[in-house]
Each structure stands twice: as structure tokens, then as C-alpha cells.
Amino acid sequence: MPAQRRLHLGAFMRPVSIHTGAWRYPGAFPDANFNIAHLRRFIRKLEEGKFDAFFMADHLAVLNMPIEALKRSHTVTSFEPFTLLSAFAGATERIGLVGTASTTFDAPFHIARRFASLDHISGGRAGWNIVTTSNPDAALNFGHDEQTEHAARYRRAREFYEVVTGLWDSFADDAFVRDTASGFYFDPERMHVLDHKGEHFSVRGPLNIARPVQGWPVIVQAGASDDGRQLAAETAEVVFTAVNSIEAGRAFYTDVKARVEKAGRSRDHLKILPGALVVVGDSLDEARETRARLDGLVHEASAIAALSIALGVDASSFDPDGPLPEVPHTNASKSGRERAIALARAENLTVRQLAQRLGGYGGLSFVGTPQTIADAMEEWLVTEGSDGFNVMFPFVPEGLDAFVDKVVPELQRRGIFRRDYEGTTLREHLGLPRPPNRFFPDA
Amino acid sequence: MPAQRRLHLGAFMRPVSIHTGAWRYPGAFPDANFNIAHLRRFIRKLEEGKFDAFFMADHLAVLNMPIEALKRSHTVTSFEPFTLLSAFAGATERIGLVGTASTTFDAPFHIARRFASLDHISGGRAGWNIVTTSNPDAALNFGHDEQTEHAARYRRAREFYEVVTGLWDSFADDAFVRDTASGFYFDPERMHVLDHKGEHFSVRGPLNIARPVQGWPVIVQAGASDDGRQLAAETAEVVFTAVNSIEAGRAFYTDVKARVEKAGRSRDHLKILPGALVVVGDSLDEARETRARLDGLVHEASAIAALSIALGVDASSFDPDGPLPEVPHTNASKSGRERAIALARAENLTVRQLAQRLGGYGGLSFVGTPQTIADAMEEWLVTEGSDGFNVMFPFVPEGLDAFVDKVVPELQRRGIFRRDYEGTTLREHLGLPRPPNRFFPDA
Ligand SMILES: Cc1cc2nc3c(=O)[nH]c(=O)nc-3n(C[C@H](O)[C@H](O)[C@H](O)COP(=O)(O)O)c2cc1C
Ligand SMILES: Cc1cc2nc3c(=O)[nH]c(=O)nc-3n(C[C@H](O)[C@H](O)[C@H](O)COP(=O)(O)O)c2cc1C
Numbered sequence: 001m002p003a004q005r006r007l008h009l010g011a012f013m014r015p016v017s018i019h020t021g022a023w024r025y026p027g028a029f030p031d032a033n034f035n036i037a038h039l040r041r042f043i044r045k046l047e048e049g050k051f052d053a054f055f056m057a058d059h060l061a062v063l064n065m066p067i068e069a070l071k072r073s074h075t076v077t078s079f080e081p082f083t084l085l086s087a088f089a090g091a092t093e094r095i096g097l098v099g100t101a102s103t104t105f106d107a108p109f110h111i112a113r114r115f116a117s118l119d120h121i122s123g124g125r126a127g128w129n130i131v132t133t134s135n136p137d138a139a140l141n142f143g144h145d146e147q148t149e150h151a152a153r154y155r156r157a158r159e160f161y162e163v164v165t166g167l168w169d170s171f172a173d174d175a176f177v178r179d180t181a182s183g184f185y186f187d188p189e190r191m192h193v194l195d196h197k198g199e200h201f202s203v204r205g206p207l208n209i210a211r212p213v214q215g216w217p218v219i220v221q222a223g224a225s226d227d228g229r230q231l232a233a234e235t236a237e238v239v240f241t242a243v244n245s246i247e248a249g250r251a252f253y254t255d256v257k258a259r260v261e262k263a264g265r266s267r268d269h270l271k272i273l274p275g276a277l278v279v280v281g282d283s284l285d286e287a288r289e290t291r292a293r294l295d296g297l298v299h300e301a302s303a304i305a306a307l308s309i310a311l312g313v314d315a316s317s318f319d320p321d322g323p324l325p326e327v328p329h330t331n332a333s334k335s336g337r338e339r340a341i342a343l344a345r346a347e348n349l350t351v352r353q354l355a356q357r358l359g360g361y362g363g364l365s366f367v368g369t370p371q372t373i374a375d376a377m378e379e380w381l382v383t384e385g386s387d388g389f390n391v392m393f394p395f396v397p398e399g400l401d402a403f404v405d406k407v408v409p410e411l412q413r414r415g416i417f418r419r420d421y422e423g424t425t426l427r428e429h430l431g432l433p434r435p436p437n438r439f440f441p442d443a
Numbered sequence: 444m445p446a447q448r449r450l451h452l453g454a455f456m457r458p459v460s461i462h463t464g465a466w467r468y469p470g471a472f473p474d475a476n477f478n479i480a481h482l483r484r485f486i487r488k489l490e491e492g493k494f495d496a497f498f499m500a501d502h503l504a505v506l507n508m509p510i511e512a513l514k515r516s517h518t519v520t521s522f523e524p525f526t527l528l529s530a531f532a533g534a535t536e537r538i539g540l541v542g543t544a545s546t547t548f549d550a551p552f553h554i555a556r557r558f559a560s561l562d563h564i565s566g567g568r569a570g571w572n573i574v575t576t577s578n579p580d581a582a583l584n585f586g587h588d589e590q591t592e593h594a595a596r597y598r599r600a601r602e603f604y605e606v607v608t609g610l611w612d613s614f615a616d617d618a619f620v621r622d623t624a625s626g627f628y629f630d631p632e633r634m635h636v637l638d639h640k641g642e643h644f645s646v647r648g649p650l651n652i653a654r655p656v657q658g659w660p661v662i663v664q665a666g667a668s669d670d671g672r673q674l675a676a677e678t679a680e681v682v683f684t685a686v687n688s689i690e691a692g693r694a695f696y697t698d699v700k701a702r703v704e705k706a707g708r709s710r711d712h713l714k715i716l717p718g719a720l721v722v723v724g725d726s727l728d729e730a731r732e733t734r735a736r737l738d739g740l741v742h743e744a745s746a747i748a749a750l751s752i753a754l755g756v757d758a759s760s761f762d763p764d765g766p767l768p769e770v771p772h773t774n775a776s777k778s779g780r781e782r783a784i785a786l787a788r789a790e791n792l793t794v795r796q797l798a799q800r801l802g803g804y805g806g807l808s809f810v811g812t813p814q815t816i817a818d819a820m821e822e823w824l825v826t827e828g829s830d831g832f833n834v835m836f837p838f839v840p841e842g843l844d845a846f847v848d849k850v851v852p853e854l855q856r857r858g859i860f861r862r863d864y865e866g867t868t869l870r871e872h873l874g875l876p877r878p879p880n881r882f883f884p885d886a
Contacts (some may be wrong), residue, residue, distance in 0.1 A: 410813050
């Protein structure tokens with residue numbers, strides 16, 4: 001292990017907390033998810049904490065829950081990623097800005113252009129979280145009767161990525177000569193017309209924007225199935241994963257890093273960042289109390305709805321006090337189903353217990369003091385459970401402020417997190433190379 | 444005529460000048476079209492000049508010109524509207540932000556959501572310039588072999604508008620109760636599921652964002668054909684038009700205002716703003732010299748290319764010194780073709796002369812002193828040639844600074860332009876009502 005290995009930290013927000021009780025916590029801002037003034041404050045605080053990036057999840061429909069749960073969800077109204085991240089670009093100077101965009105319900109030309117534009121506007125801080133969209137209700141908002149089948153979504157995603165990166169390479173970096181004397185604005189020899197014709201897309205190009213500052217915005221991937229991992233290994237530079245334990249983390253890390261090498265890439269060029277809900281207290285008891293109080297704000301209807309989403313089946317007919325029954329395979333998220341089943345087995349949870357955990361946030365979580373949290377993060381780093389984390393805050397502003405003011409200094413003291421930004425682009429923060437232009441390898 | 448009638452001024456930019464020689468003018472910023480720092484300076488200057496709005500044109504392909512012309516075009520690299528306007532939202536406080544978005548190559552759910560998000564981020568300053576996209580090359584970037592036929596594009600646009608405005612009305616303004624005690628974030632009785640099923644679109648809804656601050660962002664329309672005018676009469680609140688003379692302006696004004704009334708709307712609820720290139724000098728001669736110098740920077744290849752676009756046919760085989768020959772009808776812009784033919788006839792221009800005029804900017808233009816420019820604008824206003832203008836600057840920063848520093852004070856002195864913003868939203872600047880929610884007329 002080289003001595004200088006350090007954590008990479010993203011903040012995973014949508015655009016605030018994942019926890020469904022977050023907006024009700026005493027002192028939290030109930031409108032935080034949807035108040036641009038609050039959000040500007042949060043992104044600046046993250047930058048003060050030297051985070052690599054703000055990660056914005058995204059969904060193309062209101063979450064598919066029963067109305068009893070939906071009406072309690074603060075995520076029902078949310079900003080759209082491109083508009084919000086572009087607004088953030090002007091409010092910050094260094095922090096990376098990662099937006100989620102679906103390959104199932106958008107066009108490669110639009111996605112290539114918007115991320116290129118965001119990358120230029122932010123001076124090289126954009127990242128694209130490629131998702132295939134698991135919420136079946138999204139399909140209904142885009143003229144489809146039902147969600148496309150899982151493997152087909154991933155095939156489309158792979159080709160979508162090829163087209164987008166090809167469009168980003170439309171111009172060599174030195175194409176724009178802007179010679180006022182001759183009147184030549186750019187050199188057409190340094191422009192490439194993609195002319196892509198594939199299974200899903202036919203896109204001529206070129207893109208009508210210069211190559212992004214970073215060459216390509218950083219590619220992020222969040223699917224966890226076999227197809228998802230393979231797409232990550234071939235394309236991603238950051239994997240955002242949901243693993244529940246350090247053992248699961250190490251297994252995932254080993255598997256995906258091996259796939260990366262098998263795909264002919266350097267294992268260092270893909271960073272694995274599990275999501276982790278971090279609840280900070282001055283004592284262990286205080287932190288645990290906060291978590292318990294927060295989970296207590298989750299309504300049972302939301303809890304059962306979350307369980308249904310995770311399993312891909314309606315869980316409201318299950319006996320709440322019984323164990324989790326056999327659950328059939330569906331066309332929704334495979335990894336979510338496996339995670340839920342594993343959690344129920346591992347902790348021997350009833351349906352209600354499982355639902356309440358998932359309804360708040362059922363994934364990996366560090367609940368403790370700045371020291372115990374830093375201990376845990378260091379262990380993950382040192383034992384190759386991960387390359388860092390996508391931190392989730394239990395509520396804002398307090399949960400976020402506590403992390404930046406208390407946990408970050410402890411990580412810095414240990415030498416496992418930067419004291420200041422060393423570069424200006426997201427690639428530089430992450431230690432990733434700038435990809436060469438495939439059509440102009442010399443430039 | 445009520446005494447208080449005043450001009451409305453938009454700045455039409457893409458994102459800087461329309462004139463193809465703009466970037467080469469002495470003192471102009473050659474990279475102005477693509478430098479976020481310059482652009483922030485320009486938008487702030489427009490706000491200092493109390494402009495109603497910044498209007499951003501947009502194209503979904505590099506302009507379809509021969510490479511000899513394209514390589515001289517500063518518009519080949521341009522920011523994408525949603526990202527740029529969102530960045531501007533944070534750099535300004537009052538000015539409206541109008542973005543062009545195509546109904547031919549995007550999905551209503553995306554467009555509804557992005558404009559709603561921009562409207563919230565900007566505190567109610569968004570506008571949507573609905574275009575059907577005339578550049579046939581755009582089709583090739585979105586999987587089509589050729590551009591959809593003109594009338595079909597407009598039918599799709601009409602239904603697209605219905606879906607988008609319906610999605611904006613997904614939530615009553617009072618839907619979000621955010622009651623931390625009960626845990627109800629919103630009232631589902633105040634949410635409407637659109638369930639649209641039409642000829643072109645099937646969209647379930649609801650939109651996953653609160654109703655825009657303005658109810659709906661301001662609807663802008665730029666097509667000039669019969670279909671275009673009819674769409675404007677039924678839907679638009681601002682019409683951006685290209686008319687070449689005050690007579691043509693009055694005819695257009697009379698026709699469109701009559702159509703608005705026939706559609707059952709108030710004629711005051713649609714503002715007609717012709718585009719006008721404004722070249723300011725301290726004397727008439729100085730202004731004319733500037734214009735001549737600017738046109739002189741347009742290369743013949745660009746000139747012929749512009750003529751080809753306007754006519755919808757390849758003009759490079761025409762005799763440059765002869766009169767304009769008969770030109771066949773095509774599937775491209777109808778109004779562009781008619782304009783070019785009328786201009787050639789009116790001024791008895793050769794093909795080369797016509798091409799050079801169009802290659803720079805062939806539309807309406809005011810070239811003069813602050814007094815003569817104000818005289819002309821006042822005449823248009825008073826005689827119902829228009830409700831204001833979409834001002835185009837010959838080059839930046841100088842052309843923009845000259846307009847704000849010299850012409851705006853003269854308009855203010857005459858009482859035909861605001862001295863300060865009176866409201867905070869684009870609707871307020873334009874004197875437009877906030878549309879009621881069609882599903883919740885009480886709220
Ligand atoms: C940690 C994580 C975060 C995700 N975030 C999003 C998101 O923001 N939006 C979305 O539509 N899908 C999101 N997904 C869904 C994935 O893109 C994918 O469609 C889904 O996980 C099914 O693929 P899988 O079986 O490979 O996991 C996420 C998945 C994971 C594991
Ligand atoms: C003044 C004006 C500005 C326009 N701006 C754009 C634009 O920015 N992007 C675009 O794709 N089309 C633009 N158009 C094209 C129109 O949306 C429309 O597709 C085209 O004019 C053909 O329709 P028409 O025959 O009704 O004019 C513009 C048209 C006019 C008249």
C-alpha cells in the first residue's frame with residue numbers, strides 16, 4: 001500500500017438527504033430540498049470541507065410508492081440536475097459537480113452537449129453518473145407502456161456511452177484558432193464527424209461545442225448487477241456502490257478492480273465509493289440517539305413502500321411481524337432485492353423492522369464520534385474496502401456541518417484526506433488521467 | 444394609445460452576436476461566444492440596462508453551411524441554453540432568461556422539468572422560446588434520416604405545449620404543506636396526474652417539481668409562417684419576429700394581434716418583438732462606417748452559405764453578379780426564403796450583394812446615433828409596428844456597452860423605457876398575467 005493513499009469523498013444528495021425523515025428532524029430545514037439559497041450554502045460548506053464532488057441523484061418520475069408514503073416524501077419536488085449543477089458552478093470554485101442522467105430516456109446528443117457545457121461553465125468540474133433508471137414509472141412519462149428489460153437497458157447504455165464520448169471528441173483541443181486576420185475561427189481538419197450508426201442510435205455529429213475542459217467529464221456508474229459491474233469496468237472512473245458491510249465492500253472492490261484490469265485498464269483509474277450515511281455525535285450514545293430519533297420519524301407507510309421498491313414487489317400484504325417471505329425476481333433493481341434479503345437474514349429482522357430500516361436509510365451507515373467514524377473510514381481505505389465514500393447526511397444543515405467541522409479535520413489530521421485542493425478539475429481531485437481524443441491522439 | 448405604453452427590450456444572442464463578422468471586429472473579444480467570464484460581464488451589463496430578458500437562440504447541429512463558411516463561424520462552439528441560463532441566474536437578480544428549446548427533438552417531460560427548475564432557481568425569470576427547428580442537419584443527430592415536414596412539426600409543437608403546460612400544473616401552488624408535526628410533506632389532493640394520451644405523446648405525470656414561480660415560464664415563439672403565427676396566437680406571450688421594415692412590422696403586428704383576439708385572448712397578453720441589429724455611433728457617419736467595416740469582415744463563402752440557408756437551396760451555383768434567379772420551395776424555413784427574395788427585389792441586389800448582406804446580418808437594423816435610434820424605436824412603438832425589440836449587438840463588448848450606455852438613457856429620457864425594474868419576475872417585466880392552474884383554478 002503506498003503511504004500517500006487517501007480517501008476520496010463525494011456528497012450524495014438528492015439534492016439534500018436520502019433519509020425520508022430528514023426534513024422533520026428538529027432544526028432541519030423542511031424546505032431544504034427545494035430552496036436554492038439553502039442549497040448554495042450547503043455546496044459552499046462542502047467545498048470548505050474539500051469534498052471531491054457533490055453527487056446529485058436523479059429520478060424521472062415521482063418515486064413509485066403508494067400515495068400514503070409519497071405524501072410524506074420530501075423528494076417529490078426536486079431541482080433538475082443540469083440546471084442546479086450549473087447554478088452551483090457559479091457559487092463554487094473547486095468542488096466537482098456530478099449529475100445523474102439516464103441512458104434509457106434521453107438522447108446522446110443532448111447528454112453529450114449538456115455535460116460538455118457544464119464542464120466548460122465550471123472550468124472542468126463535471127461528472128456524469130450513468131444510470132439506466134430502475135423506476136418503472138419513468139417509462140410512463142416518456143411514451144412507453146413499461147420499463148425496458150434490464151439487459152437491454154445496459155446494452156443501450158453501453159452504446160450511449162460510445163456515442164457521447166465520441167461526440168465529446170468532435171474537436172481537437174487545438175481546433176479553435178480564432179485567427180482574426182485570416183478569418184478562420186477553427187481548423188476543419190481538427191473536427192471529426194462521428195457518423196455513428198449502431199443498434200440503438202444513429203448520430204451524425206459533430207457536437208456543436210468544444211471538447212470539454214477535462215477531455216471527458218468524469219464517468220460515474222451506479223449499477224451493481226453483473227451487467228452494471230461490467231459496464232463500470234469498461235467505462236467508469238468512479239463507481240458509486242451500495243454495500244452494507246466492509247466484507248461486502250472488499251468483495252465488490254476485488255471483483256470490480258479485477259474486471260477493470262481484465263478490460264485492459266489500470267485499477268487506479270476507477271475509484272470505488274460506497275454510499276455511507278454518517279451520523280456524528282460528541283459521544284457514541286449521542287450519535288445513536290440521533291439515528292434512532294431520525295428513524296422514528298419515518299412513517300410505516302413509507303417504510304413498507306421503501307421495502308416494496310427494494311424488492312420490486314408490493315410488500316404491503318406481507319405479515320409485518322413475520323420474517324421476510326420468498327420474493328420473486330422482477331424486472332426492477334436486482335441489486336436492491338439482494339441487499340434487502342441479505343439484511344433481513346443477517347440481522348434476523350421482521351418485515352416491519354426491515355421496512356423501517358429501509359424506509360429511513362437501509363444501507364451502510366457510520367454512527368459515532370469523529371474518531372470512531374474516521375477509524376472506520378480508515379479501515380475501509382487501508383484494507384481495500386473502498387477508495388473513499390459517497391457521504392450521505394442524515395439531515396441538513398446540522399448533519400452536514402457536523403461532518404465538515406468535526407470528521408473532516410480528523411481525517412486530515414490522520415493524513416488520509418486532503419487539507420486543500422491541489423488541482424482545479426474533478427479529474428485532478430480524483431487522480432484520474434485526462435483521456436486522449438480518440439480521433440486526434442496527438443492533441 | 445395609453446400614455447404609459449413602453450418598449451420591451453430583449454437581447455437576442457447566441458450567446459453573443461448574430462453577425463458573422465462580430466468576432467473579428469477590432470476590440471471585439473474573439474472568444475466572446477464561449478468564455479463564461481465574458482458572458483457574465485455581458486449579462487450583468489444587460490441587467491444594468493434594465494433589459495426585460497436575455498434571449499438565447501439555439502441549434503441542435505453545427506449550422507448547415509459548406510465547410511469554407513463553417514470554419515469562419517464563431518457560432519460553431521456555443522454553450523447549451525439550460526446550463527448557461529442557470530449559471531446566469533446566479534450572476535443576476537432581475538433580468539429574464541429565455542432559452543430556446545426544440546419541440547421536434549426533445550421530450551415534453553424533460554423540457555417541462557428543466558424550465559420549471561430554471562424558473563425556481565432564478566426566482567421566476569424563465570422563458571421558453573418554442574422552436575420547431577429548421578436546420579435539417581439536427582435530424583441527423585437524433586436518429587432521423589431527414590427533417591420532419593413543416594406542418595407535422597407544428598402539429599407536434601402544439602401538442603408538446605399542451606403536455607408541458609399540463610405538467611407544470613401538476614401541483615397546486617399550496618400543495619406543499621411541509622407539516623413536520625404530522626409528517627405530511629404535500630397534500631395529494633393538490634396533485635394532478637396528467638395522464639396525457641395524444642397523437643404524438645403519451646405522458647403520465649405528475650412532474651416531480653413544484654409549479655414554477657411564474658405559474659408557467661413565459662412562452663415565446665419564433666416561427667413566422669402561417670402555422671407559426673397560428674401557434675403564436677394560441678400559445679405565445681412573446682413573439683420574436685424577423686421583419687425587415689416598419690410596414691412589414693405593422694402588417695405582422697395587425698395580423699398576429701387579430702389572431703390573438705380571435706383565439707379568445709387579450710391582445711395585450713402577447714408582445715411582439717422584432718429582432719433588430721443596432722449599431723450606435725456618435726454621428727450617423729460613424730455608425731454607418733462601423734456597419735460597413737463589420738460587413739466587410741464577412742467572407743464570400745459565408746455570405747453564399749447564409750444565402751443558401753435563407754433560401755433553402757444551394758446558392759453557390761448562382762451567378763454572383765446576376766439577379767436572384769427563381770428559387771424552388773423546400774421543406775426548410777418558408778419565412779426565410781420569402782424575406783430574402785423580398786430584400787433582393789426591394790433593393791435590386793445582385794446575388795453577391797444579397798449574400799454579403801445576409802452573411803453579416805440581413806434583417807432589420809438601426810444604424811445611427813442614440814437620438815435617431817430612439818426616434819425609430821419610438822415610431823415603431825407608437826404606430827404599432829411592435830411592442831419593443833429583440834436587440835442584437837454587432838459585436839461585444841463595445842456594441843453592447845454603447846447600447847446600454849447611450850441608447851437606453853435616451854429611451855428612458857423619453858419615458859418609453861423603464862428606469863428600473865418594477866417587479867421581480869419576467870412576467871412582471873412584460874406586464875403578463877400569471878396563468879391560473881388549469882387543474883386547480885382556485886389556487
Ligand atoms: C448506489 C446507487 C445509486 C443509484 N442512483 C440512481 C439515480 O440517481 N437515478 C436512477 O434513475 N437510478 C439510480 N440507480 C439505479 C441504477 O442506475 C440501475 O438502473 C439500477 O441499480 C439497476 O441496475 P443494477 O441491477 O445494475 O443495480 C442507482 C443505483 C445504485 C446502486
Ligand atoms: C426570429 C426567428 C428566430 C428563430 N430562432 C431559432 C432558434 O434559435 N433555433 C431554432 O432551431 N430555430 C429557430 N427559428 C426557427 C423556427 O423555430 C422555425 O422552425 C422556422 O422559422 C420555420 O418555421 P416558420 O416557417 O414558421 O418560420 C427561428 C425563427 C425565427 C423567425
